[in-house]
Amino acid sequence: MPMVTYVVPDGSTHVVDVPAGQSVMDGSVRNNLPGIVAECGGSCSCATCHVHLDEEFADLFDEASDEERDLLEYAEDRSPHSRLSCQLIVRAGCDGVRLTVPDSNG
Numbered sequence: 001m002p003m004v005t006y007v008v009p010d011g012s013t014h015v016v017d018v019p020a021g022q023s024v025m026d027g028s029v030r031n032n033l034p035g036i037v038a039e040c041g042g043s044c045s046c047a048t049c050h051v052h053l054d055e056e057f058a059d060l061f062d063e064a065s066d067e068e069r070d071l072l073e074y075a076e077d078r079s080p081h082s083r084l085s086c087q088l089i090v091r092a093g094c095d096g097v098r099l100t101v102p103d104s105n106g
């Protein structure tokens, strides 16, 4: 399974197996990692699953939808690499993906 690296708000790093077809948010929640709150459960309506995706991995995921972009406009700590992790669906080629979870998700 693809291994995804999460850098969580306290600076610690967690490497997690995320099955293809699940979201980056799922991988965090299933492993009880801090930082991704995921209040809406993945329906792209809360932005508490905000992450910064390292640029080199951006092409491994679908582009952000208009809905996701709209929500991210209001996210704290927004950067050009901001994504909603519930919209980042892991595929086999995502092994080694790395992302940072901001300290402002709720």
Ligand code: FES
Residues within 6 Å of the ligand: 025, 037, 038, 039, 040, 041, 042, 043, 044, 045, 046, 047, 048, 049, 084, 085, 086, 087
């Ligand atoms: S979990 Fe709510 S927008 Fe991602």
